[in-house]
Amino acid sequence: MNPVIGLDVSKGESHAQAFLDRGVPHGKIFKFNHDLEGLSSFLNYVRAVESAAGVSPCIVMEATGHYHSPVVQFLDEHQYLYIVINPLISYEAKKTNLRRVKTDAADAYQLGALFYKEEFEPIKKRGQHLMNLRYLTRQYESLTGMYVQAKLQFQAILDQVFPEYHGVFGDLYSKVSLRFLALHPTSKEVLGMTVEEITTTIQRLTGRGRSVSWCLERAQILAAAARRNPFKETAFPSHLISMQLLIKLLLQYQDHLSDLDKSIETLAEELLEYDLIQSIPGIGTKIAATILAEIGEIDRFDHAKKLVAFAGVDPSVFASGKFVATQNRITKHGSRRLRTALYQAVRCGIRSNRNKKLRAYYDKKRAEGKLFKVAVIACVNKLIHWIFAILTSKEAFRLE
Structure with a gap:
């Protein structure tokens, strides 16, 4: 069996729906408050699902600002795997439903069902250090x-x-x-x-x-x-x-x-990647800390293109029949803070020719007739590929 618990988190309370396997819901919707008594009852609920399935369930929830933080800390304390997904993913999944139902119970059910349709990576323990860094940079x-x-x-x-x-x-x-x-x-x-x-x-x-x-x-x-x-x-x-x-x-x-x-x-200096990212000309201490904090675990991305999409600088694609759009804006669906930090890094890199590689790429795009911001976003895309290579290989950037 592959059990999962879909968790719809709101301010001060949550709704949970368990699945023992794909298409096999277990029990009714379970509601609990984010206090000691409520979280203890949720723990008993999780253990009951674990007993019924024979294996520990994974908990799936949406990112809801700071509202899901008490639940996440509680799950960390009791060593349960959990997945925090982008609300855009669940929103798009809901649109495939013909019936328009918007309740906390329905959202919890849909989150559980979504687990079997998509491939998600559970949050890893090292991510806690990066989360602390993220809270501070934000x-x-x-x-x-x-x-x-x-x-x-x-x-x-x-x-x-x-x-x-x-x-x-x-x-x-x-x-x-x-x-x-x-x-x-x-x-x-x-x-x-x-x-x-x-x-x-x-x-x-x-x-x-x-x-x-x-x-x-x-x-x-x-x-x-x-x-x-x-x-x-x-x-x-x-x-x-x-x-x-x-x-x-x-x-x-x-x-x-x-x-x-x-x-x-102090927190960033404990990470090996902190110095590695700063080896790219144009990336200083603040930008390096923000980039690391917003990316989190690089293991979550198996290709640089996924990191590009996470930053929200991937181009939107539109085609219908014989028509294929040639002027496509970036999606801006990813992390706004990561996107801003990367934009600042590019501006610093191309200014005064600090990053010769990046400056040459920028000049090439401008020579092709690209507008300033279009050329800068192209440089952001290039920079993300470099960052991905540095973080996965654990090697510093080389200008040669």
Whole structure:
């Protein structure tokens, strides 16, 4: 027998349908909550199926964001094999049904039946390390998005309070720039200070990181900016409150991103593939960690084309009768984060001729009349084939 349990996961609860073999459902739909009592009852249900079939069942579920995480961790703890499939696969399978039925019970049944129609690979144990890396890289991406939004809001407020402050420091969002602005947010306050006082304040905020001459130069530029400012005080005191809040947020985001960056690097360095992927010019530490985390176990892919499809850069195909489409867009069905990381890697590689092989391939595509983005996606496809070869052979990239 080849038993399987189809599991439809939702927020806080799941529905399960067991099969002892293809076309042989076992028992009724089983519903349980994602708490200790519910998961314990699910464990008894799995053991009952195991007893009836004589072998341990595999559990099949869809990827549902973070909702399936408690079930996955519970199954890991009790050493049961499970498969997490792309929701697109199950969605397309449901469309083959003539009857339009959408219930949790029906979804669980269809997931179990789908197991016998497709070839799926169970999640492997080493994947847990990669999952940790994936959570961290995704958290970094999410936090970076919030940091960018806070920067945009801060810039909008600064334009209404002290527009001439832009350009005083090389980096507007550096710690010394933000901390000085937190102490003296208006041009009126800066004009009330001497150049020596401004220099002393900047020195105190930078610590020993900058020379006295650098601090003096910034102070002079800042004093000149305050004199050029079109108004001395803002007409809206609420802007000052918002600015103080945003400065605190920006500094906190910087600290959190720095901590996450260190954690990602520490975790990634434990993987042999981390250094191997970085042997490709254009792929740095962040991109390498994201690519590894999103790909997961390379054993899941027996050909580079499957990895291309997983990244969602495979071309869509359309043909009907004698008509065959010649302009096909990429499917974008795969991992968006992997696709973005690969796109960034290509842009870095072809810039300033860092990756000569990739640059030559890009120039060739452009010479063929391909548009910029079409040529870049062709390079992404080429890069995926290189990554697949590196991860399967465990050998570094060679430019020769």
